[in-house]
Amino acid sequence: MAAGDLFHKHGIRGVGVEAIAEAAQTNKMTLYRYFDSKDVLITEWVRGIVAHKEEDWKDLNAKHRGDPEGQLQDWSRRTAAKLRAMEERGSALGNAFAELPDPNHPARRVMKEHKLREHKRVVRLCKAAGFPDPAFSANLFTMMLEGAHSCGTCVGMRQIGEHLVQVVDLMVENNRRRTA
Amino acid sequence: MAAGDLFHKHGIRGVGVEAIAEAAQTNKMTLYRYFDSKDVLITEWVRGIVAHKEEDWKDLNAKHRGDPEGQLQDWSRRTAAKLRAMEERGSALGNAFAELPDPNHPARRVMKEHKLREHKRVVRLCKAAGFPDPAFSANLFTMMLEGAHSCGTCVGMRQIGEHLVQVVDLMVENNRRRTA
DNA sequence: CCCCTATGTTACCGGTCGGTAACATTTTAG
């Protein structure tokens, strides 16, 4: 979906359907034959991002079966890599949240459900890893993750990903020492 | 500035100048006699928010002179209070960042400079408090702060502020124990 | 009182946007 790049770069509301069609190497009419409205286009774009991320989680789970610490650590490293590649315009989902204030917008529901699933997964991993306060650890991780985008664009931080890795590793090691 | 409420609730781009005038109990014409364009209106609104926050920092500094730990702890507590009061629509500045993709927008510069100042202040406090790795601590705090808004709206977390307080307190106490 | 300034009213401009109709063109399949 080429429209996504435009949405991300210029903001959802800052991109017209005509420009989207052009970016997709087609025209407005054919676009409207596939998508009923700009809103479903937005929603479908969001759905794609979400699907991709969920796929990533499945992969993570497959590669570290029964190893919650490993999953957490690998997750933090993958996230750090993505953060390193990110530049200036922050998280697509985060921005979409800001740009779609209508609480009933379908894209908003898709995003919210995804974020909730993601957070619950982190909680589950922290529990499985035997962290003393799994809810707190998970919330800390999620806050750092969410804050990372903002910090990258607004504050211009560069080692955000590394910090996340650092904290996750620290929690894991601390827990190992504790249970040893 | 009544316009601010509208900006925050419906998004900057989702609010017309006419609606702003109405909310300010006046009309478009008089509004344009005070502000040359919608963009300067936006910028002035942002400037107001930023000024208010800087004021808060000055107050913080005045109330805990020469006590960086106290400043950090009080800062986390005030932030937590604000987060508790916040609902659904996240941070005004964060959203504005998402809604103003033009890197040359004056409001963007105002926000960026503010966020940088804020972060530098936290770094300075961490240094003054004698934290072993002040850059890391400050980045962690900032990431949590920035992430808090996102977590409140997307993930629906409720104890975000308390977590920030918790982590700041933990760092302070750890450091006291270390230097004792 | 009168003048000057601030504010309100209305109507309008040009532009953009989401979305559609009608028709021409190309591609595909049988």
Next chain:
DNA sequence: CTAAAATGTTACCGACCGGTAACATAGGGG
């Protein structure tokens, strides 16, 4: 090759938006 399906083109609609012009009204200070 031909029919049908998909895609492209153009022009348009109504709505809204940011911003302005012209003019009416109010109000306050001398």
